[in-house]
Amino acid sequence: MASVGEGLDRALERVFTRPVPKSAGARMRYLVKQSKGSTKTVAQLLRVSQRTVERYVKGQLRTPRPELADRMEREVRKRWQPQVRAKAKRTAATSAGLVIDTRARFGYTAAPGTTDDARVRHLTVALPPRHAARLFDAHDQGAGEGRLQQLAAEALGEVYFRDNGRRAHGLLVEYTDPEHIEFDL
Numbered sequence: 001m002a003s004v005g006e007g008l009d010r011a012l013e014r015v016f017t018r019p020v021p022k023s024a025g026a027r028m029r030y031l032v033k034q035s036k037g038s039t040k041t042v043a044q045l046l047r048v049s050q051r052t053v054e055r056y057v058k059g060q061l062r063t064p065r066p067e068l069a070d071r072m073e074r075e076v077r078k079r080w081q082p083q084v085r086a087k088a089k090r091t092a093a094t095s096a097g098l099v100i101d102t103r104a105r106f107g108y109t110a111a112p113g114t115t116d117d118a119r120v121r122h123l124t125v126a127l128p129p130r131h132a133a134r135l136f137d138a139h140d141q142g143a144g145e146g147r148l149q150q151l152a153a154e155a156l157g158e159v160y161f162r163d164n165g166r167r168a169h170g171l172l173v174e175y176t177d178p179e180h181i182e183f184d185l
Helices: 004-013 024-034 039-046 050-058 066-079 082-096 129-140 145-161
Strands: 098-109 119-127 172-184
Touching: 004 082, 004 129, 004 145, 004 172, 024 039, 024 050, 024 066, 039 050, 039 066, 082 129, 098 129, 098 145, 119 129, 119 145, 119 172, 129 145, 145 172
Parallel strands: none
Antiparallel strands: 098 119, 098 172
């Protein structure tokens, strides 16, 4: 199952201007630098000993076990190029908007006599800046996947299903079981 939060993170990663550090030592040095030189903070973050962090920084250890490698990569990607990331968010939220490409089950509540059976649809829709701002703000504040899906459903309901208020007034869209979700800035 695809995640709206992961889709937003992948979209921001595509705007990076430099590659993310690849080696374990480079990743560890970056994390230590970001924590203002505190190997203790990085050790707590990665759930390893402070001595292990120091060994990676000095180059004495080179190959982390898989779960540590995953945690290091995730933490580095989360912190990599914060100014580039912030600029991309600001642009999407103020002028450019966001493009969502998703394949999911859409159902809706509509007037009597119409079908409201949910069905799988593949949609690619350009969302205006106000919806991009709402999605990024909720994601930055740590909103859960359910809330992010609800915001995506509201945005798709307004832009695609109700055509920005030109049709299907009062239609409430349900966005469930996303199989694929991708965002583009």
